[in-house]
Amino acid sequence: MNAYFANKVVLVTGASRGIGRAVALAFAGEGARLVLAARSADRLAQVENEVRDLGSEVLSVPTDVTSHDAVAALVDAATDRFGRIDVLVNNAGIGKVGGVEAAEFADDVRQTLRASLFGMIDVTQRALPVLRQQGSGTIVNMSSVMGRKAFSRFGSYAIVMHAVSAFSDSLRQEVAGGGIRVVAIHPALTATDLLKEAEEAEMPPPFRHMTPLSSEEVARAVVAAVRRGKRRVVLPRTANMLLLGEALSPRVGDLIATALTMRPVARVLGMSRGKTYHETILSQPSV
Numbered sequence: 383m384n385a386y387f388a389n390k391v392v393l394v395t396g397a398s399r400g401i402g403r404a405v406a407l408a409f410a411g412e413g414a415r416l417v418l419a420a421r422s423a424d425r426l427a428q429v430e431n432e433v434r435d436l437g438s439e440v441l442s443v444p445t446d447v448t449s450h451d452a453v454a455a456l457v458d459a460a461t462d463r464f465g466r467i468d469v470l471v472n473n474a475g476i477g478k479v480g481g482v483e484a485a486e487f488a489d490d491v492r493q494t495l496r497a498s499l500f501g502m503i504d505v506t507q508r509a510l511p512v513l514r515q516q517g518s519g520t521i522v523n524m525s526s527v528m529g530r531k532a533f534s535r536f537g538s539y540a541i542v543m544h545a546v547s548a549f550s551d552s553l554r555q556e557v558a559g560g561g562i563r564v565v566a567i568h569p570a571l572t573a574t575d576l577l578k579e580a581e582e583a584e585m586p587p588p589f590r591h592m593t594p595l596s597s598e599e600v601a602r603a604v605v606a607a608v609r610r611g612k613r614r615v616v617l618p619r620t621a622n623m624l625l626l627g628e629a630l631s632p633r634v635g636d637l638i639a640t641a642l643t644m645r646p647v648a649r650v651l652g653m654s655r656g657k658t659y660h661e662t663i664l665s666q667p668s669v
């Protein structure tokens with residue numbers, strides 16, 4: 383443990399499972415005090431116990447981030463209990479798989495916007511005055527590799543993740559100089575429940591043999607990014623090749639995405655390292 387996070391107050395949305403739970407446990411392992419938010423009170427209570435077992439003080443506040451009143455109550459509860467917020471991790475979100483021609487596509491975009499973008503905006507707007515008053519703090523926004531390069535059948539998700547990237551970029555520049563940092567995290571496919579409902583055949587071709595990151599890998603990167611004052615983190619690092627290709631030209635980006643459907647290429651880029659997404663999530667307990 384490093385003293386850097388000792389007694390710092392970290393608020394994590396979407397902390398009931400997956401990446402949010404792992405982020406909460408990682409900060410607890412660093413000695414931080416935690417505020418946990420998500421809708422399911424029972425799962426949140428389990429994570430609260432896990433955090434407490436690591437010796438950290440913790441407050442869990444069942445919250446739907448799409449409710450303005452619930453978000454206000456969350457931030458008020460955090461400041462009433464701890465008096466400050468040092469790190470806000472905007473992680474709560476959902477994801478839908480489906481092509482642009484599907485009848486439900488626009489509705490998928492709307493639902494994902496509500497949970498993953500407008501929830502993030504609301505929590506940020508509510509917490510920012512606290513950080514401004516302190517003159518310090520870090521806001522971590524969970525985006526995705528698809529926040530910089532969309533894949534087929536992930537249009538609704540990629541639209542929203544691009545919006546999260548843009549929101550993070552604007553926010554970072556607006557708060558610069560006030561002691562507040564903003565970091566956007568762009569993980570590739572991660573082994574959580576997010577896409578568990580999607581059949582393997584529904585996944586975009588490059589994803590079918592991809593080995594997912596673990597939530598713990600993402601959580602470690604979040605902790606390191608906050609400590610080092612990073613602006614953007616792409617996971618795994620080799621995914622930057624894809625993003626670099628996309629920045630050069632969409633033709634190059636699409637070529638790299640197509641090349642990733644070949645297992646040897648995916649292996650060289652560190653994207654295929656063993657079990658596929660479905661093999662991984664089917665063999666692990668739901669967390």
Ligand SMILES: NC(=O)c1ccc[n+]([C@@H]2O[C@H](COP(=O)([O-])OP(=O)(O)OC[C@H]3O[C@@H](n4cnc5c(N)ncnc54)[C@H](OP(=O)(O)O)[C@@H]3O)[C@@H](O)[C@H]2O)c1
Pocket residue numbers: 395396397398399400401402419420421422423425445446447448473474475476477497498501524525526527568569570571572573574575576577669
């Ligand atoms: N898994 C991936 O491949 C991947 C890759 C890149 C980025 N991400 C991003 O990482 C974040 C976490 O995803 P995950 O993979 O850990 O998914 P997950 O296991 O499904 O967890 C999502 C979390 O968000 C919470 N949540 C969803 N809607 C909410 C709402 N309206 N209000 C409050 N909490 C809400 C869920 O809790 P409740 O259901 O209890 O509310 C849960 O704690 C998401 O923003 C996702 O876009 C995921």
